[in-house]
Amino acid sequence: MKKKLLFLFGFVLLLSGSLLAQTKVGGIVLDDTNGPIPYANIYFKGTSEGVISDENGKFYLESPNNYTTIVVSFVGFAPKEITLTKAVSYGLTVKLSEGQELKELVLYSGKTSKKNNPAIDILRKIWERRRKNGLKMFDQYEFDKYEKVEFDMNSIDSAFMKRKVFKGMEFIFNHIDTSNVTGKTYLPIFINEALSNVYGDNVAKRKKEITKANKNSGFSNNQQVIAFIKDLYVDYDIYDNYLKFFDKDFVSPLSRTGINVYNYVLADSTFIEKKWCYNIVFYPRRKGELTFKGNFWVNDTTFAIKKIAMSASKEANINWVKDIYIEQEFDVLNDSVFLLKRDHMMSDFAISKKEESKGVYGKRTTLFRDYVFNKKKPDNFYTADVNKFDEAILTKSDEFWEENRFESLNKDEKGVYKMLDTLQTVSKFKRMYNLVATLGSGYYQMGHFDYGPIFSSFGYNDVEGIRLRTGGRTYFGQNDPWRVEGYVAYGFKDNKFKYGSSGKWMVNKDKRIILAGGNRRDVEQIGVSLTATSDVLGRSFASSSLFASGDNSKLTNVNFTTFSAEIEPFKNLVLKGSFNYRTLESASPSTFKMDYYLDPNDHSKGTKGSLKQYEFGFLLDFTPKRRTVGYGVERTDVDYNYTRVYLNFSQGIKGIMDSDFDYKKLQFYYRQPVLVGGFGRLFATLEAGKIFGEVPLGLMGIVPGNQSYFIIENTYNLLDYYEFVADEYVSLHFEHNFNGRLFSRIPGLRSLNLREIVGIKGIYGTVSQDNINMNASSIVYKAPDDLYWEYHAGIGNIFKVFRIDFAWRGGYRDVPGANMFTVKGVFGFHF
Helix, strand or coil: CHHHHHHHHHHHHHHHHHHHCCEEEEEEEECCCCCECCCCEEEECCCCCEEECCCCCEEEEEECCCCCEEEEECCCECCEEEECCCCEEEEEEEECCECCCCCCCCCCCCCCCCCCCHHHHHHHHHHHHHHHCHHHHCCEEEEEEEEEEEEEEECCCHHHHCCHHHCCCHHHHHHCEECCCCCCEEEEEEEEEEEEEEEEECCCCEEEEEEEEEEECCCCCCHHHHHHHHHHCCCCCCCCCEEEECCEEEECCCCCCHHHCEEEEEEEEEEECCEEEEEEEEEECCCCCCCEEEEEEEECCCCCEEEEEEEECCCCCCCCEEEEEEEEEEEECCCCCEEEEEEEEEEEEECCCCCCCCEEEEEEEEEEEEEEECCCCCHHHHCCCCCCCCHHHHCCCHHHHHHHCCCCCCHHHHHHHHHHHHHCCCHHHHHHHHHHHHHHHCCEEECCEEECCHHHCEEEECCCEEEEEEEEEECCCCCCCEEEEEEEEEECCCCEEEEEEEEEEEEECCCCEEEEEEEEEEEECCCCCCCCCCCCCCCCHHHCCCCECCCCCCCEEEEEEEEEEEEEEECCEEEEEEEEEEEEEECCCCCCCCCEECCCCCHHHCEECEEEEEEEEEEEEECCCCCEECCCCCCEECCCCCCEEEEEEEEECCCHHHCCCCEEEEEEEEEEEEECCCCCEEEEEEEEEEEECCCCHHHCEECCECCECECCCCCECCCCCCCCEECEEEEEEEEEECCCCCHHHCCCCHHHCCEEEEEEEEEEEECCHHHHHHECCCCCCCCCCCCEEEEEEEEEEECCCEEEEEEEECCCCCCCCCCCEEEEEEECCCC
8 A cells, every 4th residue: 555655646746747847858878888978968859958968877858848859969979869758758778879970070089189179169269259248248237137046855755754853844745846957856945036136337347236125935034044045156157267166166168278178079050049059068078177067059150158058077076066057048139149048056965976865956046137238327336335234125025026026936936935934833843943053053042042152161271170161142133233242161170260241232234333342351372363353252272272282281361351443434344443451460370470570671670470451452454355144233254265454553551550561563464365266275364563662471472373183274383382472573374275176186086085285384573682681481582583484285175074284394493392293183064
């Protein structure tokens, strides 16, 4: 009886899928030796609807139209026509035989020649014309845009549906459908729609997109979800040399460097919408590189792309993504203008790239219409708003969407909205959602209070011993205009309580004017960053020795109070003023002294082991092209691949609130990521600073060491804490991640999808004689005035989540007890 029910269920699914797609065909293409033929061309006879077989020769093709014949071809083989006897034909085995060479057509097999290849001749014509096609033909442009993003669980079968985790939520499986790209069953679980107006000025090189409406299932006010989607599916231009997907640079098949990484074959020619077009098939020359396989149709006079379909090579070094499929169609505005009409992208996210593995489809469909050209806008039109957010964008009525969508939702897409609304009323789903949210954010939400961060609850160091911490923050929503947070901690070795509290209030949303203040009394490892911040609750990773080596007793009792005001007058430019007061003293006087001489010129006047200091400061923080999530008093970054320029000035004034010192500090920080097309990403970081005046160890510039077992940015892997100090310094770090470009060419390593990292960092600094004379601490001042440097090489993407670095000391190798070599690692999730 069960088998009958399963058969009936499968028949219903097949029938319902057939109502949407009239012709479905799938199978494998083999040669005479039963070996698979990758990148074979399969299309419905007399049409331009087709696909390319994958690396294993498998294919799936679907169309809403009725067809009775498919044509299968590949260079060097005779084409074969297959008659379809029914609308749905799965499991076909198509054998191709080696063909006779034709007089008027040169056939290629395997790697194609770069010479006397008509496909490459056409490609060169595309290069010549690519700046004269599409939107680049006009000085200004504007158009309307509709974007639909959907996430679906795929490879749904009866065993999957019967899992205990879905007990009480079985109704979700009423929305199962079949993919028209892979032929696999899938269950829609999320949909996001957006309507926007896009404006561009090719002369001024400016672009602006204004969102008119946004709607998604179950997460209507969650900017994190929306931002995540936008980050996954960024806009791209098929004519560019490199196409960025999932933070990786794929070589475009239309790239000028494409002939070095792709094979090209002129496969066919025909009329498409009364335009004679050539069909060119392309596939990778080598495995493991960030490339595609597919085909495109190009006009014979304008050499503009009419249609392109491609999928990423399965051997491409990219994590958590099994397949990427892209399809674009261009509309003919007149005899010489081809404009993008439809863009479809589908990704198959999965832990494993095995064919049978289950995963999640991510599908984006973008439609374009109502183009207007050469309508110039005022220069200030393109100026980005600092913090503009209109809640009405997220609350448009169903009637609005019915009237304004560029295409109607199908029945399954409509059902997603209702299903997610129902799912959120199920207690089991709520528990699962809360668990994932807690692990992702580090906070457990209880009404309008978040408990956490939970990952900071336990710690250990040589002074406090075992340390327990509890705390939380107010949380009414991600766009809160104010927030209060605090914590209490206790060390079981020093038997002392520590605490911290802070509050922030955004008094003006348009320019993000924020007032903040707080106080912290805690034990901390200071000097682990050259560039100081005024984060009142921030506590360095180095303050815990749970995962560290060496002596961790050089800790400081810190009592820090701050008040600040900041404004963002222009997008991504923050100006901030602050007033700070701190007291510092050693947390372990028996092992670590922070003393200084009261009179550097007369040591007989004694020493002091604590200091009190008032200072005021002003900083400028400029982060062009930074993308953030949220519009409240706190925001989060979408990623960290943006330029940062940071300038900080602070002045200490002796006498105010019993302050001990007069000084001025100037700090500069510059970080620049550089995409090296096809060869990964380079990160360059420059830091420089100078202290004017006499200061003790607690206010001195400390070269940041790294005694932990982990990789920590902007620290020196071979240095211990306080190994070098400087009151004037310049530091430079370079690190390049090749993203597997080199390993992909080494047999045996290619299949492991490892990624290679190399880096070098160095610092030059000095200490004034006045500050040396003042020092009475247990630290002997030593400055890197002969240039300290080190270098490292790393292997990333080990088991997809781990990176290991090997670091060598380059400077000051003759220092007794110096670390010459170390190994450090870090966990992370990256595409």
